[in-house]
Amino acid sequence: MIEYIAETHTYLKDGVIIPSVTQIIHKMMPNKYSGIPARVLEKAAAYGDLVHESIEDYNRTGIVPENEVENAIKRYRTIAEANKITVTSQEEIVSYKDMFAGRYDILGSVKDKPAIIDIKTTSTYDDKYLSIQLTMYRMALREAGIEVEKAYCMYLPKKKTGMLIQVKFQDETELIKKIENVALDNSEE
Secondary structure, three states: OEEEEHHHOEEEEOOEEEOEHHHHHHHHOOOOOOOOOHHHHHHHHHHHHHHHHHHHHHHHHOOOOOOOOHHHHHHHHHHHHHOOEEEEEEEEEEEEOOOEEEEEEEEEEEOOEEEEEEEEOOOOOOHHHHHHHHHHHHHHHHHOOOOOOEEEEEEOOOOOOOEEEEEOOOOHHHHHHHHHHHHHHHHOO
């Protein structure tokens, strides 16, 4: 059983704290946001959270919300229709062994192929980050008995049109080694 405590962004698996996908990736890429003021990161995160929530609502209801992210949702809808995206589930918590847990954005299909889709609103696209993130989610989904063939980023930056970008999965054996190295580094601190 996985429990999520939102206030502290903590995942518990059978009562034991395990790291999140995000925490692991940030330890693998420690300088990703260096030099960016905290207030800028907070504002970007709030915008991204609102886009995620609004897409989730749109996928459930079919109604485009009338709020400050309305244009992003319209771009999402256009891209989803053009790529025959269907949504099976969204914002579900998954875990891989006792190594990590996280919440994927969208599970479904793209052009009839089982896929996982992550939504990003960042000003720059980071293929390496997404490749690690979506591979970790694929591993967790497989452990839950769900196979995905493809991974995508629904890239919806604030001041650009947006697009669907296919993301390549990482070699899982190599990724597990990297995750174990991050965990080992933490236990030595």
